[in-house]
Amino acid sequence: MYLNRQLMNIFKLFIFFFLVQLEMGVPVRCIASDKVNGILEAHNAVRETLGIEKLVWSNEIARYAQEWADYLAQKNKCGMQHRSRTGKDIKPYGENIYQASGIQWSDGNIDVQQINAADVVNSWASESNSYDYSSNTCTQGKSCGHYTQVVWRKSKKLGCGMAFCADKSQVWVCNYTPPGNIAGQKPY
Numbered sequence: 001m002y003l004n005r006q007l008m009n010i011f012k013l014f015i016f017f018f019l020v021q022l023e024m025g026v027p028v029r030c031i032a033s034d035k036v037n038g039i040l041e042a043h044n045a046v047r048e049t050l051g052i053e054k055l056v057w058s059n060e061i062a063r064y065a066q067e068w069a070d071y072l073a074q075k076n077k078c079g080m081q082h083r084s085r086t087g088k089d090i091k092p093y094g095e096n097i098y099q100a101s102g103i104q105w106s107d108g109n110i111d112v113q114q115i116n117a118a119d120v121v122n123s124w125a126s127e128s129n130s131y132d133y134s135s136n137t138c139t140q141g142k143s144c145g146h147y148t149q150v151v152w153r154k155s156k157k158l159g160c161g162m163a164f165c166a167d168k169s170q171v172w173v174c175n176y177t178p179p180g181n182i183a184g185q186k187p188y
Contacts, residue, residue, distance in 0.1 A: 036062070036160045039117035039174065043150055043158060046125045052153050052188055058177070061159025064091055065173040069161040072097075072173070078165035094155060094179030096124055096146045102168030112168045117160075120172045124150050136186050148187040152180025 044054040068083050080099050084090065098120045102110040123146075130142035138144035149155070160174040180187060 035162050036117055036172075039121060039160045040158055042118045042121035043174075046121060046150055050151055050188055052151055053156070055155065055158040055176070058157040058159045061091075061093060061157055061175045061177060062161060063159070064093065065095075065159050065175045066161025066163075068095075068175075069163040069171050069173040072171045073163035073165045078167065078169045078171050080171070091175070091177075092179060093175035093177050094149045094152065094181060095176070096149050096174045098123060098146075098172040100170050110168045112164060112170065115170060115172075120174075121150065133186065145181050149176060149180040151187050152176065153188040154178050155180050 040055060040057050047054060072078055072081065078099060080097055082095055082097060100113045100115045103113055104110050125147055127138075127142070127144040127147035130139040131137075131144035131147055132139070155176040155178055157177045158174060160172065162170060162172040164170050
């Protein structure tokens, strides 16, 4: 009985400190997923090459991103779909999404790809090859909006989440505030 009471007190203390960290804005990335560790640093490494101020982590935005990643994994079969920009629960965030399918072997087995946060951000950053700063446009037929969101100078906060899907694919979601990719404006 005494041991159970001690364990309960330790558990209560843990929960108290966890909630204090959340309130203070201390990064508690387990809210989203341990897989997203390093994603802030990967974003900031890309921004640093252009002399752009570092992003800071937001647990609130991470929860929002994780919610969407979970939705895509559970209800949308890991289909790529941006969150609707209308409705009562919508936040004014920019958004990047990334999906990686499972690896299918010749014997028919499927494994999860070993994707990390740097892989995701580097995929978005590679779109820089399709972006022309002087005309503020993407090469015809190419994508560059993920890249421009990563390096959007006015974006200050970041939160990300990821989820695995039943078919062993995975989906990653990052949200940014203020949002980027504003028509007629250059990212930096």
